[in-house]
Amino acid sequence: MVIRGRKPWNGPRPGAATARLDPEDELLTIVAFDIPSDKVRHRLGEVCKDYGLTRAQWSLFEGPMTRNRREELWARLLKMLTTAKGGGRAAIYAIGHREAAWAYRHSTLGVKKTMPAPAAAPAVLVPDAAGGDDV
Numbered sequence: 271m272v273i274r275g276r277k278p279w280n281g282p283r284p285g286a287a288t289a290r291l292d293p294e295d296e297l298l299t300i301v302a303f304d305i306p307s308d309k310v311r312h313r314l315g316e317v318c319k320d321y322g323l324t325r326a327q328w329s330l331f332e333g334p335m336t337r338n339r340r341e342e343l344w345a346r347l348l349k350m351l352t353t354a355k356g357g358g359r360a361a362i363y364a365i366g367h368r369e370a371a372w373a374y375r376h377s378t379l380g381v382k383k384t385m386p387a388p389a390a391a392p393a394v395l396v397p398d399a400a401g402g403d404d405v
Contacts, residue, residue: 296334298370301343305328305358310350314360317346340364 301318305311311329321343323331335343340362347360365373 285368291399294367297335297367298365298373299323299340300326300363300365301331301336301347301360302363303347303358303360304334305329305351305354305360306356307354307358310354310356310358314350317343317350337364337395 285397301323303311303314305314315325315329315331319325321333321335321339322404323333326332344362347362351358351360
């Protein structure tokens, strides 16, 4: 009797199938890479998508990940980079909850209007080198 299992190419992607333990264990993770080979760059992008990251730019992905998932992703990226013709560079940054809350994000995609000029910064009085108080 032959037991037929699930075909691996029909199964869910590794990043989508994980039941995360606790949202507090996840940190905002940014993955950036600079690779001259189009083929390797495309494969690295697909690996990042497999881990549930979303593309922010052509070679930059972001999303929440646990430490174990980051280490697993880093091992896969290193393996691909060492075998890639022409090499390349990659980095993974984990950002804490407090820092992520303070992160500034701005997108102008699809914006037709021109942005207003920023308001002038308030004047700051700096004492002269001699230490005088004249303003």
